[in-house]
Amino acid sequence: MTEFFATAPRGFEELLAAELRDLGLGSARVQRGGVAFTESLAGAYRACLWSRLANRILLPIAHFEAQDEQALYTGVQGIDWSPHLGVENTLAVDFTGVRARIAHSRFAQQRVKDAVVDQLRDANGGRPSVDTDQPDVRVNVHMMEAAVTVAIDLSGESLHQRGYRREGRRAPLKENVAAAMLLRGDWPALAAQGGALIDPMCGSGTLLIEAAWMATDTAPGLLRTRFGFHHWRGHDDALWKPLIDEALERQERGAENPPTILGFDQDEEAVATTRDHLRRAGLADWVPVECAEVGQLQRPADRPRGLVITNPPYGQRLAEQHELVPLYLSLGQTLKTRFAGWRAMVLNGSGCALGLKPERSWQVFNGPIECRLERFELQAGGGDATPAQDLVNRLHKNQRQLKKWLAREDVYAYRVYDADIPGYALAVDVYNSEDGRWLHVQEYAAPATVDAGKAQARLRAALSALPGALDTDPSKLVYKVRQRQRGEQQYQRLAEQGQYLEVQEGPCRLLVNLTDRLDTGLFLDHRPVRQWIGENARGKHFLNLYAYTGAATVHAGLGGAASTTSVDLSKTYLAWLQRNLHRNQLNNPVHALIQEDVMAWLKGCDRRYDLIFLDPPSFSSSKRMAGSLDIQRDHVALIQAAAACLSEDGLLIFSTNRKGFRLDPVLHEQFSIEDRTAWSIPKDFQRRTWVHGCWFIRYV
Structure with a gap:
C-alpha cells in the first residue's frame, strides 16, 4: 500500500474525494489542493483511468525541507532515481509553490532537472534528455514555504485531456469541470431514471460528451493512448491491462440503452466542432446537435424530467455586456416557461442575472475565472416571484402616467x-x-461609497425584472454603464454589430443603434425642440451645428425648410445622417452635409441662416480639432460665432446638457435671450x- 495524491480544480476537492471512494479507494481524504489516498498501485491506475474530476495522480517519493535553491538541489539529489528512470528516458519537471522559498518556478524546475540528470550521469556516464511535451517521466515538485x-506524475498530461479533442483546439470549459457540473446536478441518477439532458450553448461539446460517458459507464481515460506511468520504470502492465479490459466491457454494456442527450448552439462553427468531437468520442450516432438560439429551446415532449446544463459565455470586457445580459435573461425565461419539472445547472462566470433564484450555488473556478455554479429546480411558474418589486411597481406607475401622453x-x-x-x-428607455419593443438600459456609475456587492445584486435583480415589467422579450434588452464622456470617448465604439432599428418621431423615420456606442443616435430629451423646428422651418434656411445623426435636420427638411446645412466633425455620424435623410426621401442637394470642426467652419461661414440649432458636446478634444472645447469656458465665443451667421430676423436655439452650466451675463448685453428650458x-x-x-437667442 502506497500514499498517492490526486489534484483537483479549486472548489471540487470534496467532490473528488467522494468520487474516489465510489471507485473503491476508501481511504480518500481531502487535503489542501486535492485528495490523498493510500492504495495499491492498481488503485492508482484505476484513479487514472476512471476519475472524471482529478487533474493528476501523483506518487510522492520524497519529503524534505529546503531554505534555498542549493538545498532544493541537494534534497532532490538525495533521492535514488534509478527505480524511476534511466539515461535512455526523457524527463520533464513541473514546479508549483505556495509561499515557496524559491519564487521563480522556472529556476526551481531547472535546479530539480539538474539534480536528477547529474545523479544519473554520475552513476551511468550518460544523461536523460528533456522533453517538456511528452516525457517518459514527469516529475512534480511542490513547495509549501x-x-x-517530490512526486512521480502517473497521469502524464492532465487527466482532463480525454483524447478526443483535435490538437490545438482549446475548450472554454475543462472536461473535469464539466464532469463536476454534471455530478452537482445529479445527472447519473436522472439518466438512470430515464431523464434527458440538453445543453443549449454546447460550444465544443464538452458537457455533452461527459454526460454521455457518465450515463453509459464509459471510463473517461479510455481513449487516451498514453499515461505518465507507461514509461516509468515502476510500471506494472499486468495490473493495468485487466483494468482496460474491464472498462471496455462496462462501456459495451452501458451503450445498450443510452439516454436522450441533445446539443444546441447558435454558432454554426461551434455546432460543426461539437459534431467532430462527438464523432471522435464515438458518440455521433446518438447525440444530435443542431444550430438554434436559446429562445428556440423546447423540452422533449416525452421527457417530464431532465437536466438543462450549460456554460454560457462570460464576457470579461464591459463592451460585451450588452450581448450577455439579454442572453442570460432569455435563458432564464426559457427555463422558467418551458422546463417545469426539470433541473438546470448554469456555470455563471459573468454575474449576469437569469431571473431565477438558485436552489443552491457553489463557488468554483474554470481555469483562472471565478464562477458561481448555480442549480435551479424548475417549477411551473417558478423563479423569483418578485425580483426588485419596488422597481417593478415604479415602472408600472410611470407607464400609467405616461400612457395617455x-x-x-x-x-x-x-x-x-x-x-x-x-x-x-438606471436610465431605462423604450424604443x-x-x-418589436426594445429596452435600452444604462447604469449610472455608482459612487465609491456604495457597497459594490450590494449594488451588483440589485442590478442583477433589476435586469431580471425589466423585461417582464415592460412586456419585452429579454433578447431585446441592451445594457450599458453610463459614465461622463470626455474627449473622443463619445465617438468610441463599444461593439461592432451594426444593427439599426427604425423608430418614428412625428413624421420622421429615424435610425437608432442601441449596441455599438454609448448613445443611440437619438437624444430623446430634445424631442420637443426637434418638433418645434419641424413646425417652424417652412421656407427657412436651417443650420444644424454639431449635427450628430441629424434628427433635427430631418424634422426641418420634412417641415418644408428651403435648405438645410449640417456640420459635424464625425464622418461616422454624417454617414448616419445621410441614411436618415434617405429614409425620409430628403436626399437632394438642398440638404448639405459638411465634415469639419464647427468652430473652424463658423469662422469662414459667409451665408446667413434663418434658423440655427446649436447643441454642442460638453467637452471635446478630438485630434482633428484645433484645440479643445469646454462648453462652459467657450460658449460665449461659440454662440457669438453662430449668431454671426443669423439672418436679420433669425433665431438661434442653443442647448447644452452640461450639468451646472451657467449662461454668461455678457450675452444678455448683445442678444435678446429667452430661457426655454422648462418648455423644452x-x-x-x-x-x-x-x-x-435651452435658450432662444435673437439679435436685439
Missing part, C-alpha cells in the same frame, strides 16, 4: 425610468420599432432636476 514534496403625442421612443428609486441607478424638457424627462438647458 520550505517544505518540499404617449398616445396623444404619438411618441414611440421615450424614457420610462430615470433613477427614480435610490438603489436602482418601439417594427422589430418633455414629460418623460421631467423627473430629473437637470437634463439640459
Whole structure:
C-alpha cells in the first residue's frame, strides 16, 4: 500500500474525494489542493483511468525541507532515481509553490532537472534528455514555504485531456469541470431514471460528451493512448491491462440503452466542432446537435424530467455586456416557461442575472475565472416571484402616467425610468420599432461609497425584472454603464454589430443603434425642440451645428425648410445622417452635409441662416480639432460665432446638457435671450432636476 495524491480544480476537492471512494479507494481524504489516498498501485491506475474530476495522480517519493535553491538541489539529489528512470528516458519537471522559498518556478524546475540528470550521469556516464511535451517521466515538485514534496506524475498530461479533442483546439470549459457540473446536478441518477439532458450553448461539446460517458459507464481515460506511468520504470502492465479490459466491457454494456442527450448552439462553427468531437468520442450516432438560439429551446415532449446544463459565455470586457445580459435573461425565461419539472445547472462566470433564484450555488473556478455554479429546480411558474418589486411597481406607475401622453403625442421612443428609486441607478428607455419593443438600459456609475456587492445584486435583480415589467422579450434588452464622456470617448465604439432599428418621431423615420456606442443616435430629451423646428422651418434656411445623426435636420427638411446645412466633425455620424435623410426621401442637394470642426467652419461661414440649432458636446478634444472645447469656458465665443451667421430676423436655439452650466451675463448685453428650458424638457424627462438647458437667442 502506497500514499498517492490526486489534484483537483479549486472548489471540487470534496467532490473528488467522494468520487474516489465510489471507485473503491476508501481511504480518500481531502487535503489542501486535492485528495490523498493510500492504495495499491492498481488503485492508482484505476484513479487514472476512471476519475472524471482529478487533474493528476501523483506518487510522492520524497519529503524534505529546503531554505534555498542549493538545498532544493541537494534534497532532490538525495533521492535514488534509478527505480524511476534511466539515461535512455526523457524527463520533464513541473514546479508549483505556495509561499515557496524559491519564487521563480522556472529556476526551481531547472535546479530539480539538474539534480536528477547529474545523479544519473554520475552513476551511468550518460544523461536523460528533456522533453517538456511528452516525457517518459514527469516529475512534480511542490513547495509549501520550505517544505518540499517530490512526486512521480502517473497521469502524464492532465487527466482532463480525454483524447478526443483535435490538437490545438482549446475548450472554454475543462472536461473535469464539466464532469463536476454534471455530478452537482445529479445527472447519473436522472439518466438512470430515464431523464434527458440538453445543453443549449454546447460550444465544443464538452458537457455533452461527459454526460454521455457518465450515463453509459464509459471510463473517461479510455481513449487516451498514453499515461505518465507507461514509461516509468515502476510500471506494472499486468495490473493495468485487466483494468482496460474491464472498462471496455462496462462501456459495451452501458451503450445498450443510452439516454436522450441533445446539443444546441447558435454558432454554426461551434455546432460543426461539437459534431467532430462527438464523432471522435464515438458518440455521433446518438447525440444530435443542431444550430438554434436559446429562445428556440423546447423540452422533449416525452421527457417530464431532465437536466438543462450549460456554460454560457462570460464576457470579461464591459463592451460585451450588452450581448450577455439579454442572453442570460432569455435563458432564464426559457427555463422558467418551458422546463417545469426539470433541473438546470448554469456555470455563471459573468454575474449576469437569469431571473431565477438558485436552489443552491457553489463557488468554483474554470481555469483562472471565478464562477458561481448555480442549480435551479424548475417549477411551473417558478423563479423569483418578485425580483426588485419596488422597481417593478415604479415602472408600472410611470407607464400609467405616461400612457395617455404617449398616445396623444404619438411618441414611440421615450424614457420610462430615470433613477427614480435610490438603489436602482438606471436610465431605462423604450424604443418601439417594427422589430418589436426594445429596452435600452444604462447604469449610472455608482459612487465609491456604495457597497459594490450590494449594488451588483440589485442590478442583477433589476435586469431580471425589466423585461417582464415592460412586456419585452429579454433578447431585446441592451445594457450599458453610463459614465461622463470626455474627449473622443463619445465617438468610441463599444461593439461592432451594426444593427439599426427604425423608430418614428412625428413624421420622421429615424435610425437608432442601441449596441455599438454609448448613445443611440437619438437624444430623446430634445424631442420637443426637434418638433418645434419641424413646425417652424417652412421656407427657412436651417443650420444644424454639431449635427450628430441629424434628427433635427430631418424634422426641418420634412417641415418644408428651403435648405438645410449640417456640420459635424464625425464622418461616422454624417454617414448616419445621410441614411436618415434617405429614409425620409430628403436626399437632394438642398440638404448639405459638411465634415469639419464647427468652430473652424463658423469662422469662414459667409451665408446667413434663418434658423440655427446649436447643441454642442460638453467637452471635446478630438485630434482633428484645433484645440479643445469646454462648453462652459467657450460658449460665449461659440454662440457669438453662430449668431454671426443669423439672418436679420433669425433665431438661434442653443442647448447644452452640461450639468451646472451657467449662461454668461455678457450675452444678455448683445442678444435678446429667452430661457426655454422648462418648455423644452418633455414629460418623460421631467423627473430629473437637470437634463439640459435651452435658450432662444435673437439679435436685439
